[in-house]
Amino acid sequence: MAESSLRCADGAGDGTAWAGLDSPELLGNLRAERRPLRLPLAGASVAAGFPSPADDYIEVGLDLNELLIRHPSSTFFLRVSGDSMQGAGIQHGDLLVVDRSLEARPGLIVVAVLDGAFTLKRLARHRGRLRLEAANSAYPPLELHQCGDVQIWGVAIHVIHPLARHG
């Protein structure tokens, strides 16, 4: 996006000119001469005629990725199945955003590997010991020291829940 807007803002369709822009000193010069190097695509489409009065105020559109994901390379999406986390606002079928780079701390909702499956629970400290709790009274907590091999796979940072079907 940034690249294509760059190209249009300059108004040059010529590839050779663009290859030159990669060199830092040239870029520096250009910045000094012409400030709006990274214009959004919309502002650049006015090739002739009167410029739109809104052009000066256009910003790049909102990107939900930017809001929801701090560490793109270690963030994964999972699909929720089951109702044990209802009390935490996580419903069956919701989309879960999981960041593996975060350290699991008590209070956070985590994806744990339990019996070869991803399991969604809240990590909690209870009487000095760590345990995995559901957010639904129908599911008993799992004491970590009692289960054999539990690995915390990642920390859930967002849940995306549809309210209406689109389309």
Add this chain to the structure above:
Amino acid sequence: MADAIALIDANNFYASCEQALDPSLLGRPVVVLSNNDGCVVSRSSEARQLGIAMGKPYFQIAAQLARHGVVVRSSNYALYGDMSQRLMSCLEPHVAELEVYSIDEAFARLPRPRHSDLNRWASALRSRIRHNLGLPIAIGLAPSKVLAKLANHVAKADSHHAGVFDLGCCGDPSPWLERTPVEEVWGVGRQLSRWCRLRGIANARHLRDMASGELRAKAGVVGVRLQLELQGMSCLPLEEAPAAKRETCVSRSFSQPISEEAELRQAVASYVVRAAEKLRRQGQRAGRITVFARTSPFAPGFYSQAASTGLPLASNDTAVLLQAALRLVPGLYRPHKRFAKAGVLLQELQPEQQLQHHLLAPLTAEQQGRREALMQHIDGLNRRYGRGCVQWGACGLDPAWAMRRERLSRAATTRFSDLPTAWAR
């Protein structure tokens, strides 16, 4: 302060990716098969411990794998490609310079602190990658690329190194060079290693210490650089931005031989579709297209043919490339030949922006713009809903020759319909 060069690579990358996204595979033996489910190309450490050999045809060892409860997977390139990008962007902030060398390995340059080794730094990076991506990596450190590659080998071969080995800090590196057969030195090809062996040069240390004039006479400046690198002088720079590709090739073996011309046309068409998509992603157009087809070199009556045509105007429009390629197919086809493989080579690539409008161009600038928008939409739909969701009629529907991938895992990181399940139960 001298810089250190690191070679960082993932262990058993394909199998590790499978394990990273499928918790039922953690701790279990996993093997990944090559195209058409042919041979074992990657083994998890559990499978390696069972003595499963690399490169073995699947049909030969299927019974052995089943007996040991080994999980068998087809190559899932969508998953490996995505995990590769994640790996490289996780590494990038921790080094001064990164050269992505292949899907699962990269060279890096970083400053070496005075009087200390980089083992602590490397171990920390290794556990971070394991934590953030679930991938095991090995890191070799040295003053040059050739030695970094060698150090990486040591890091992986000796389990007590725990995947990290710094050759630049342990005094005289000679013992390590001595343990490395000359064939395993990075940059030594089959011809050079045979020449070395004939002269009694058996390992990396011998190669480092041999008379440089003799090596120069045989291998020229390449050989001299290789020797200097072995001596700890860095002469192969890191290449950060790979040069723009001059050619793009898509070729595949068929899951079963093809003898009908119509089938060969379909196969060529689907490779053109794939190659055109690659071209658009690279921001390039092709000026020439070559199509080739061959029978199995192991069967009697081997036949191989190629045909090529220039395009009047460089293009990355699938329809234009299809038209050009399909015209070449009758020239390749021979009745009664059992074709085993075909491919498409796009050549004379040039940047997209360079296109000059031809006086005799078949399309006006406006028509051209609309064609490009159409291609973008098709690529977008295929990216979003899975490859082949929008297909070209010329490729045929569900053809019998298509690549066999019967044990394919899901595109767990690149497709919403394939996401792993988080059980709330």
